[in-house]
Amino acid sequence: MKHFTSIADVNDVNQLVEQAISFKANAFQPELRKGKKVGLVFLNPSLRTRLSTQVAAQNLGAEAIVLDIGKDGWALEFEDGKIMNGDKAEHIREAAAVMGRYFDVLGVRTFPSLTDKATDYSETLLQSFLKHAGIPVLSLESGTRHPLQSLADLMTIKEHWTKDRKPKVVLTWAPHIKALPQAVPNSFAEWMMHADVDFSITNPEGYNLAPEFREGVSVYHDQAAGLAGADFVYVKNWSAYEAYGQVLSQDESWSFGNDQLALTNNAKVMHCLPVRRGLVIKDEVLDSANAIHLDQAENRVYAAQSVLNELLK
Amino acid sequence: MKHFTSIADVNDVNQLVEQAISFKANAFQPELRKGKKVGLVFLNPSLRTRLSTQVAAQNLGAEAIVLDIGKDGWALEFEDGKIMNGDKAEHIREAAAVMGRYFDVLGVRTFPSLTDKATDYSETLLQSFLKHAGIPVLSLESGTRHPLQSLADLMTIKEHWTKDRKPKVVLTWAPHIKALPQAVPNSFAEWMMHADVDFSITNPEGYNLAPEFREGVSVYHDQAAGLAGADFVYVKNWSAYEAYGQVLSQDESWSFGNDQLALTNNAKVMHCLPVRRGLVIKDEVLDSANAIHLDQAENRVYAAQSVLNELLK
Amino acid sequence: MKHFTSIADVNDVNQLVEQAISFKANAFQPELRKGKKVGLVFLNPSLRTRLSTQVAAQNLGAEAIVLDIGKDGWALEFEDGKIMNGDKAEHIREAAAVMGRYFDVLGVRTFPSLTDKATDYSETLLQSFLKHAGIPVLSLESGTRHPLQSLADLMTIKEHWTKDRKPKVVLTWAPHIKALPQAVPNSFAEWMMHADVDFSITNPEGYNLAPEFREGVSVYHDQAAGLAGADFVYVKNWSAYEAYGQVLSQDESWSFGNDQLALTNNAKVMHCLPVRRGLVIKDEVLDSANAIHLDQAENRVYAAQSVLNELLK
Numbered sequence: 001m002k003h004f005t006s007i008a009d010v011n012d013v014n015q016l017v018e019q020a021i022s023f024k025a026n027a028f029q030p031e032l033r034k035g036k037k038v039g040l041v042f043l044n045p046s047l048r049t050r051l052s053t054q055v056a057a058q059n060l061g062a063e064a065i066v067l068d069i070g071k072d073g074w075a076l077e078f079e080d081g082k083i084m085n086g087d088k089a090e091h092i093r094e095a096a097a098v099m100g101r102y103f104d105v106l107g108v109r110t111f112p113s114l115t116d117k118a119t120d121y122s123e124t125l126l127q128s129f130l131k132h133a134g135i136p137v138l139s140l141e142s143g144t145r146h147p148l149q150s151l152a153d154l155m156t157i158k159e160h161w162t163k164d165r166k167p168k169v170v171l172t173w174a175p176h177i178k179a180l181p182q183a184v185p186n187s188f189a190e191w192m193m194h195a196d197v198d199f200s201i202t203n204p205e206g207y208n209l210a211p212e213f214r215e216g217v218s219v220y221h222d223q224a225a226g227l228a229g230a231d232f233v234y235v236k237n238w239s240a241y242e243a244y245g246q247v248l249s250q251d252e253s254w255s256f257g258n259d260q261l262a263l264t265n266n267a268k269v270m271h272c273l274p275v276r277r278g279l280v281i282k283d284e285v286l287d288s289a290n291a292i293h294l295d296q297a298e299n300r301v302y303a304a305q306s307v308l309n310e311l312l313k
Numbered sequence: 314m315k316h317f318t319s320i321a322d323v324n325d326v327n328q329l330v331e332q333a334i335s336f337k338a339n340a341f342q343p344e345l346r347k348g349k350k351v352g353l354v355f356l357n358p359s360l361r362t363r364l365s366t367q368v369a370a371q372n373l374g375a376e377a378i379v380l381d382i383g384k385d386g387w388a389l390e391f392e393d394g395k396i397m398n399g400d401k402a403e404h405i406r407e408a409a410a411v412m413g414r415y416f417d418v419l420g421v422r423t424f425p426s427l428t429d430k431a432t433d434y435s436e437t438l439l440q441s442f443l444k445h446a447g448i449p450v451l452s453l454e455s456g457t458r459h460p461l462q463s464l465a466d467l468m469t470i471k472e473h474w475t476k477d478r479k480p481k482v483v484l485t486w487a488p489h490i491k492a493l494p495q496a497v498p499n500s501f502a503e504w505m506m507h508a509d510v511d512f513s514i515t516n517p518e519g520y521n522l523a524p525e526f527r528e529g530v531s532v533y534h535d536q537a538a539g540l541a542g543a544d545f546v547y548v549k550n551w552s553a554y555e556a557y558g559q560v561l562s563q564d565e566s567w568s569f570g571n572d573q574l575a576l577t578n579n580a581k582v583m584h585c586l587p588v589r590r591g592l593v594i595k596d597e598v599l600d601s602a603n604a605i606h607l608d609q610a611e612n613r614v615y616a617a618q619s620v621l622n623e624l625l626k
Numbered sequence: 627m628k629h630f631t632s633i634a635d636v637n638d639v640n641q642l643v644e645q646a647i648s649f650k651a652n653a654f655q656p657e658l659r660k661g662k663k664v665g666l667v668f669l670n671p672s673l674r675t676r677l678s679t680q681v682a683a684q685n686l687g688a689e690a691i692v693l694d695i696g697k698d699g700w701a702l703e704f705e706d707g708k709i710m711n712g713d714k715a716e717h718i719r720e721a722a723a724v725m726g727r728y729f730d731v732l733g734v735r736t737f738p739s740l741t742d743k744a745t746d747y748s749e750t751l752l753q754s755f756l757k758h759a760g761i762p763v764l765s766l767e768s769g770t771r772h773p774l775q776s777l778a779d780l781m782t783i784k785e786h787w788t789k790d791r792k793p794k795v796v797l798t799w800a801p802h803i804k805a806l807p808q809a810v811p812n813s814f815a816e817w818m819m820h821a822d823v824d825f826s827i828t829n830p831e832g833y834n835l836a837p838e839f840r841e842g843v844s845v846y847h848d849q850a851a852g853l854a855g856a857d858f859v860y861v862k863n864w865s866a867y868e869a870y871g872q873v874l875s876q877d878e879s880w881s882f883g884n885d886q887l888a889l890t891n892n893a894k895v896m897h898c899l900p901v902r903r904g905l906v907i908k909d910e911v912l913d914s915a916n917a918i919h920l921d922q923a924e925n926r927v928y929a930a931q932s933v934l935n936e937l938l939k
Binding site for chain 2: 665701707710715717720723726760
């Protein structure tokens with residue numbers, strides 16, 4: 001594995017999940033990647049990703065160094081050919097290349113603008129790091145995907161599923177007051193399409209994901225129909241893809257509560273966190289035995305450890 | 314010891330102090346708690362606590378990871394049952410539980426509001442972490458106490474006291490331009506009440522500490538009377554407890570200088586830092602051999618190391 | 627070596643450079659300074675210095691702890707004898723002394739005011755740390771010098787020079803939109819004056835460096851004359867020293883491009899970064915094989931490692 005920016009970078013998804021599960025049973029192996037250097041660059045705030053990736057690196061004996069660009073450093077220029085006489089102090093060509101000289105792996109978190117679909121979906125920022133860093137790049141969430149989250153999600157489903165048949169996994173939209181990225185639902189859909197599950201999506205009209213993230217997937221605009229018989233429900237808000245970045249609905253009838261849960265096959269309920277209680281998922285569900293969001297969060301450590309172990313080979 | 318949030322959590326105070334003194338003589342023992350993970354969450358800025366606790370963890374072979382909530386992360390919701398449609402992105406129920414999955418010990422710094430006495434003195438924020446983290450919690454200063462400071466203070470008194478009799482220890486109020494928490498004086502009083510010392514307090518009228526932090530302790534409103542014959546003087550500003558959080562006096566006659574020192578038994582002068590020179594303690598005292606504030610600061614490392622060593626057992 | 631704040635602190639420059647080159651060949655030696663503690667205090671933002679010094683410390687088995695004063699901590703008072711009743715919460719006397727108790731080496735980054743020449747050139751801030759820390763102090767750039775950069779620069783020249791004769795090294799001014807410190811050019815000049823090179827400077831009228839940083843050095847106000855026959859060109863903007871801190875010119879004819887390069891002996895082109903592309907150096911040069919700015923940045927790790935190795939002895 002050269003980089004880790006989407007499922008397409010992974011040779012063997014099952015092996016990666018098995019490795020993550022194995023690390024969960026035996027996490028601290030400091031001789032494995034001893035002395036390796038991991039840079040973690042955040043262009044946006046983070047709690048779980050920052051902490052879990054640091055812990056994962058430490059478990060491997062590697063050293064993680066965190067840099068908050070814009071706060072610890074300064075604003076970066078991503079456009080080529082410009083005369084830099086504005087507010088940007090450094091070009092990504094130098095910033096990425098220098099970090100490529102300091103580290104063995106470079107983790108990068110970027111967010112989409114949610115205003116310019118073409119730029120966001122061409123992953124301009126992430127691609128600049130890939131082009132100029134000269135070392136393996138680890139996505140800590142990008143404009144359109146969050147593959148470390150998806151790997152942890154798949155691992156969590158695997159841990160919680162003991163029956164012989166394929167589980168039915170449903171991704172459902174939920175309301176939120178802000179315009180959120182599509183990265184988590186896109187990425188979850190992409191990984192589920194590759195996994196041994198029966199996957200479908202339910203969201204209000206206007207909230208269909210980009211076509212490449214729902215190819216061959218049933219999409220229900222009636223939440224009740226979508227949730228019927230689900231074994232796992234992934235609850236998540238996202239802003240519209242077609243009316244790009246817009247909040248078209250705050251319909252609280254889509255908030256996930258006991259009424260929704262009752263439609264499922266006593267589903268396990270998932271969320272990537274942070275979750276707004278009462279709005280996205282109701283307390284009655286989050287505080288029930290059906291909720292496995294904390295397992296997902298915990299598994300972020302072992303997902304990251306599994307990926308770092310590969311990238312630092 | 315399950316948690317460390319006040320002296321009530323400590324089984325054997327003397328043993329903890331002796332362990333700290335022993336670590337000071339032999340600090341670097343990286344095999345002792347090798348690979349253990351310590352999360353340090355700051356809801357407020359910190360210099361000494363942040364640095365000393367990181368150094369303490371490293372001395373034990375543990376890994377400390379610092380997170381500045383609100384700066385590295387986001388604002389947390391502490392109230393239960395709310396629909397989170399405002400500016401808080403995550404509930405303490407998830408934030409604390411997730412960190413509980415990542416770390417072996419969770420250090421937490423919170424500050425009081427100084428406007429709502431009931432909330433501050435019920436330690437709502439700290440209690441939320443205790444309730445939801447699921448792992449040992451280490452107070453890095455809370456609304457009403459700063460036990461790591463008090464442990465370092467007690468250790469410092471012990472190091473500097475060689476006579477056979479009990480030392481006379483006096484806590485004296487000093488002026489300040491801002492409303493400061495009562496956590497340090499509360500906590501110092503609490504620890505001195507349990508220590509083998511003769512303890513009293515002197516403060517202006519209106520500045521009495523909460524009753525539970527001065528039970529059975531003589532309080533003098535005449536500073537000269539209070540300081541007479543002191544072997545150790547702890548100088549500290551705090552805002553009023555009764556007229557909660559208010560600055561009732563900025564009386565500079567309470568600033569601790571040579572005039573005050575002359576009333577004592579050539580006392581050692583203590584402060585937890587940061588100290589405003591000239592206002593709280595005068596240069597003539599801080600730059601004299603009587604001042605032991607730097608020893609207190611240094612001992613923060615060994616106090617934290619002693620406590621972490623217990624909590625990581 | 628007791629401190630590292632300028633070339634005057636170095637006993638044997640050649641040996642320090644050789645040590646840095648040796649570390650580049652064999653960087654990870656964690657037993658060398660195992661368990662030593664390095665504090666890195668930033669009063670200003672930093673990318674390369676922060677990351678390279680952390681990596682250098684880790685390579686030696688030492689622990690680096692970063693503190694952003696003013697962001698992680700609070701504003702410091704540097705003036706003696708004041709009654710601290712304003713916005714400064716702590717005096718450098720305590721802050722530096724406390725960090726001196728926690729660490730084995732204290733790295734400090736300060737910037738000049740660019741308004742008060744006397745204060746900047748007397749290095750008030752750095753001198754306060756030197757006076758009160760009580761441990762070796764490592765300059766991470768100060769008001770008038772950036773010796774870690776200069777050491778990396780000298781190392782880079784040595785790596786790239788294979789001929790028998792002395793290389794001709796020219797420092798050239800370039801335009802910028804902001805008033806920048808003189809620390810990098812001052813320091814580079816100081817180190818070149820001590821190195822086995824033929825050193826000269828070219829800058830517009832009014833931009834002469836302080837006399838002590840160009841003693842015995844030829845200064846050309848005609849860039850073409852200054853660049854003629856150069857083997858290495860160090861391109862850098864700085865604000866005026868005489869009209870202190872002012873931007874007297876933004877003359878883009880001094881931007882370093884192919885026209886300037888053509889005047890040299892196919893020179894290697896250097897910059898300390900961050901560099902504003904198009905304004906300071908043109909893309910045509912930065913993206914050519916003549917540019918060695920990334921080697922300079924990489925060598926920051928080994929320069930820091932070489933210095934830390936000495937200071938931690």
